[in-house]
Amino acid sequence: MKRLIGLSLLTMLTFSVSAQRYMTKNGFISFFSHTPMEDIKAENNQVAGVIDTSNGEMVFQVLIKSFHFERALMEEHFNENYMESDKYPKAIFKGKITDLKSVDFEKNAEYEVVVEGDISIHDVTKKIAVKGTIEVVTGGLKANTKFIIAPEDFNIKIPAVVRENIAKTVEVTVVMKFDPV
């Protein structure tokens, strides 16, 4: 009998953990580079992400080849020359909401949060902290953020001939809508 209670407790525990997870496979990430010469923009609609509301942990996974540019040639150069996406196919973010208590996942509202974690691009991992919002909506979560990263920090070299066309820092926009798992 005791064993039975134990088992059912375990089952409940597992259940409650999984119910606190929200996931998406078609989140949106875009980046934007502005120089007086040229604006470059790329968009990715196939970002996978998951949030665990019990501890505020989150993981994002981005296929580099799913970034699409307006110009096909730019996309080719992005993959071939800069990101080397055959060698390093994914960018990954693993992080955590720092002030989890400020978010009430039971109440529909928009909350400002700070997320800290490790971002891995082009085989370089960096610590990063970004400000963003989490919006609790009926049957899901929305997460938005904007932050700046420098290609140079991720060992992405920009040759002299195109240095006028590619900005030193690019603005990254993240728009995610998660569904419960």
Next chain:
Amino acid sequence: MNRVLLAFLITLMTISLSAQDDLMDLLNDSKKEETIFTAATFKSTRIMNGHSIERMPSGQLDFRISHRFGRLNSGAYELFGLDQSNIHFSLEYGITDWLMVGVGRGSYEKTYDGFIKLSAMRQSSGLKNMPVSVSFFSSMAVETVKWSDPERTNYFSSRLSYSSQLLIARKINQAFSIQVSPSYVHRNLVPTELDPNDLWAIGAGGRIKLTKRISLNAEYFYLLNANNEYMSQPVFNPLSVGFDIETGGHVFQLIFTNSLSMIEKGFIGETTGQWTHGDIHFGFNISRVFTLTNRSRHSEAK
């Protein structure tokens, strides 16, 4: 009871230890396998003289200017060939991601040419595995030099020639790509009865990337039915060696070749120079790509 407690503790530990890896697994499990198409087998739509399997994506216009100078062995008086210049320019456009067309004009025999290139298969991995990319190339050329004998009845059709190629390429790794190009050239009019109207050749080419933006390329065509013992003008197998240099929207191709012509009918069928005799032409191709129509954002996702 103890056993249950233990199981409970272990479960707790597992959950707390592997939370992030667990989340990662959740993502990986839910990710369906996709077909990944191989991109950039070659930097340009030409390996050297001949076409590569690459084509212009839809809405992109490639403006190409190519030069071949005179023969290196013409000596210092001709500045090793640089005093003579043979030009070809063309406009080439991607109608869809698998169909491109082009028109060009070359000073060699004052020739106008037009071509279509179809991308039939693309090398891919993942869900759909395809070991090679295959393109089909077909062109027509019209030479417009004044008739050598205006007295006789001359037909416009005598000016025409046709070329077809099957292009089969594989990007073996990031740096190394190879291509085989079985080729066929038909000339409507040839100088003598002994010259074949139909020419068959097997082409082979490849590239090795030296840096991310520079590659070493080579290309060779083996003529299958050209017999110099009876042809009015001896012809040789074209061999071209050079570099691709890519700078943003431009690709520069520097080239050393024994052919003067820059279209299939000419370099496959009418290469009269020999490397061993120093009949080498220096030349270059410049490719500048313009985006005429922006791609719809979701075209690739379909």
